[in-house]
Amino acid sequence: MAAFAAASGDELRKLAKASGLALDATPLRGPETGLVTVRGRIGGGGAPFNTGEATVTRATVQLPSGQVGHAYSLGRDREKVRLAATLDAVWCTPETRAAVEQKIVAPLVRMQAERDAKRHAETAATKVDFFTMVRGED
Amino acid sequence: MYVAVKGGEAAIRNAHKLLADRRRGDRSVPALRLDQIVEQLGLGVDRVMSEGSLYDRELAALAIVQARGDLIEAIFLVRAYRTTLPRFGYTRPMDTATMQAERRVSATYKDLPGGQMLGPTFDYTHRLLDPELASGGDVAEPELRHAEPEAMPRVSDILGGEGLIEEDGPLPSGHVTGDITREPMEFPLDRDSRLQALSRGDEGFLLALAYSTQRGYARSHPFVGEIRIGEVELELDVPELDFPVTLGRIRVTECQMVNQFHGSAKIPPQFTRGYGLVFGQSERKAMAMSLCDRALRARELGEDITAAAQDEEFVISHSDNVQATGFVEHLKLPHYVDFQAELDLVRRMRAEHDASRAADGHKEAAE
Numbered sequence: 001m002a003a004f005a006a007a008s009g010d011e012l013r014k015l016a017k018a019s020g021l022a023l024d025a026t027p028l029r030g031p032e033t034g035l036v037t038v039r040g041r042i043g044g045g046g047a048p049f050n051t052g053e054a055t056v057t058r059a060t061v062q063l064p065s066g067q068v069g070h071a072y073s074l075g076r077d078r079e080k081v082r083l084a085a086t087l088d089a090v091w092c093t094p095e096t097r098a099a100v101e102q103k104i105v106a107p108l109v110r111m112q113a114e115r116d117a118k119r120h121a122e123t124a125a126t127k128v129d130f131f132t133m134v135r136g137e138d
Numbered sequence: 139m140y141v142a143v144k145g146g147e148a149a150i151r152n153a154h155k156l157l158a159d160r161r162r163g164d165r166s167v168p169a170l171r172l173d174q175i176v177e178q179l180g181l182g183v184d185r186v187m188s189e190g191s192l193y194d195r196e197l198a199a200l201a202i203v204q205a206r207g208d209l210i211e212a213i214f215l216v217r218a219y220r221t222t223l224p225r226f227g228y229t230r231p232m233d234t235a236t237m238q239a240e241r242r243v244s245a246t247y248k249d250l251p252g253g254q255m256l257g258p259t260f261d262y263t264h265r266l267l268d269p270e271l272a273s274g275g276d277v278a279e280p281e282l283r284h285a286e287p288e289a290m291p292r293v294s295d296i297l298g299g300e301g302l303i304e305e306d307g308p309l310p311s312g313h314v315t316g317d318i319t320r321e322p323m324e325f326p327l328d329r330d331s332r333l334q335a336l337s338r339g340d341e342g343f344l345l346a347l348a349y350s351t352q353r354g355y356a357r358s359h360p361f362v363g364e365i366r367i368g369e370v371e372l373e374l375d376v377p378e379l380d381f382p383v384t385l386g387r388i389r390v391t392e393c394q395m396v397n398q399f400h401g402s403a404k405i406p407p408q409f410t411r412g413y414g415l416v417f418g419q420s421e422r423k424a425m426a427m428s429l430c431d432r433a434l435r436a437r438e439l440g441e442d443i444t445a446a447a448q449d450e451e452f453v454i455s456h457s458d459n460v461q462a463t464g465f466v467e468h469l470k471l472p473h474y475v476d477f478q479a480e481l482d483l484v485r486r487m488r489a490e491h492d493a494s495r496a497a498d499g500h501k502e503a504a505e
Contacts, residue, residue, distance in 0.1 A: 001383060001384060002371075002384035005383075005384050005385055005386045006384075006386055006387065032224075033223060034223050034224040034225060034226045035192075035220065035223045035224070035225045035226065036225070036226050036227055036228065036229050036372070036374055036385065037225065037227070037228045037229065037317065037319075038193065038229050038232065038372060038388065038417075039228055039229050039230065039231040039232065039315070040231055040232050040234070040333075040390075040415045041231045041232070041233075041234075041306065041307075042306060042307030042308075042309075042329060042330065042333060042413055043294060043305070043306030043307035043394070043411055043413050044234050044235065044292050044294065044306055044392065044394065044413070045235070045292075045295075045306040046305065046306030046307030046308050046309070047307060047308055047309035047313065047315070047329075047330055048231040048315050048330065049315060049316075049329075049330035049331070049333045049334055050228070050315065050316075050317050050318075050319075050330070050334045051232075051333075051334070051337050051390075051415055051416075051417070052187075052188070052191040052192065052193060052334075052337060052338060052417055053191055053192050053193065053220060053225075053319075054192065054193035054194065054229075054372070054385075054388060055192065055193070055194040055197065055223070056226055056374070056385055058226065058376075060378070070376075070378055070379060070383075072226075072374060072376065072383045072385055073385060073386055074193070074372065074385045074386035074387075074388065075194065075196075075386070076194070076196075076197075116238060118282070119238065119240065120238070120285075120287055121282035121283055121284050121285075122280045122281070122282060123239065123240050123241070123255050123257055124255070124282075124283040124284070124285045125280065125281035125282055125283040126241075126255055126256040126257055126258075127253045127254065127255050127256075127283070127285075128253065128254040128255075128256065130248055130249070
């Protein structure tokens with residue numbers, strides 16, 4: 001579910017289409033957009049406080065087999081979240097779990113890792129290397 | 139006498155049509171797309187998200203276009219939109235220690251674990267206008283340095299190890315986290331509610347107050363312990379699942395301000411802290427927030443309340459720019475009846491004043 005939430009709508013649609021998985025599902029709830037209140041902690045690790053809100057879209061669907069799937073994601077891309085809920089249901093079905101893992105989850109995790117590594121390398125290039133000059137005799 | 143007046147519908151309709159025209163501007167210039175604003179005016183988008191108190195980059199960009207770049211108007215639009223959506227719940231508190239940092243600097247320790255990462259900063263630029271940007275040339279890709287990610291402990295934890303700084307900011311056990319969007323504010327506030335108000339407060343107002351503390355009005359000897367900007371993951375507990383759902387990541391800016399404190403009868407001398415946490419890349423705002431947070435802790439720390447920045451009711455009641463602009467700007471709406479009453483009153487007072495002067499004049503002449 002975390003990999004689906006982190007993916008862009010386009011990535012998810014592309015992978016789902018290429019996977020050849022049967023993705024027919026009936027909606028049980030949503031997709032609907034609402035708010036979550038985002039919490040931080042005082043001082044970083046102290047008592048919680050409400051920092052602000054964020055848009056979240058959620059959906060629950062059911063496969064013809066009866067298997068139910070849920071999805072939540074930041075933002076307002078309802079089509080993406082509906083698809084994510086369907087994929088969750090397919091993943092929850094033991095016979096198709098491996099296919100979802102291999103064809104959708106693994107590529108998403110890989111793409112996210114690549115994006116993170118690039119961003120990390122860009123940030124690391126701005127790391128300050130101090131040159132210390134020793135003065136005096138001690 | 140009260141005369142009901144109707145009218146202005148056509149004028150209002152036409153004014154809004156004219157507004158739409160002026161917003162679009164010269165039709166021979168291509169219209170802005172939202173992705174252009176999200177990508178190229180990102181810090182303006184972040185400000186609208188932070189003060190609109192709604193994390194959604196595309197919505198903030200839409201608000202900026204609709205408001206013709208008037209950020210307070212855009213913040214107003216975002217706040218109004220918020221009220222139309224149902225609430226799904228409260229996230230688990232973000233863990234900023236695990237942030238994918240894009241910038242992290244400390245003014246207190248040179249060689250801190252994880253290092254000083256400047257990131258995409260305006261610092262050390264010469265503030266010279268760049269005419270090349272006007273011609274829209276290609277921009278080089280950033281440099282890359284492939285290094286193993288290092289842990290980035292908080293500076294406050296480094297000082298905490300020596301016991302020289304106060305804790306992160308506990309509240310009594312059993313305390314229910316305050317929510318100023320749900321319950322009306324009652325002063326004095328707890329620190330959690332105050333931080334919620336500051337996080338959505340007006341950047342300019344908080345900046346001015348923060349500046350006033352540096353200039354001697356509630357001086358608190360601040361050092362930037364640490365600023366970090368980056369993405370953190372959000373998790374939500376939902377009834378239908380027995381594990382927290384990962385919603386995705388948001389970008390936030392965190393500022394840990396470290397301040398001197400001489401101690402009191404109960405507490406030994408130690409560093410105290412102010413905390414800032416805001417949506418997006420909003421470093422100035424996070425710093426100002428942390429300075430205001432520290433100043434507003436005067437009562438808690440037994441300090442004399444002598445300056446505006448320490449006056450909680452003053453600061454928090456005036457920090458919200460949507461409320462402020464609403465009350466200031468309502469003055470331009472028709473007050474014809476109120477004014478008519480005032481005018482009548484001044485006329486009567488003037489008549490009485492003139493009459494009494496005339497009477498005094500007669501008296502003097504008679505004498």
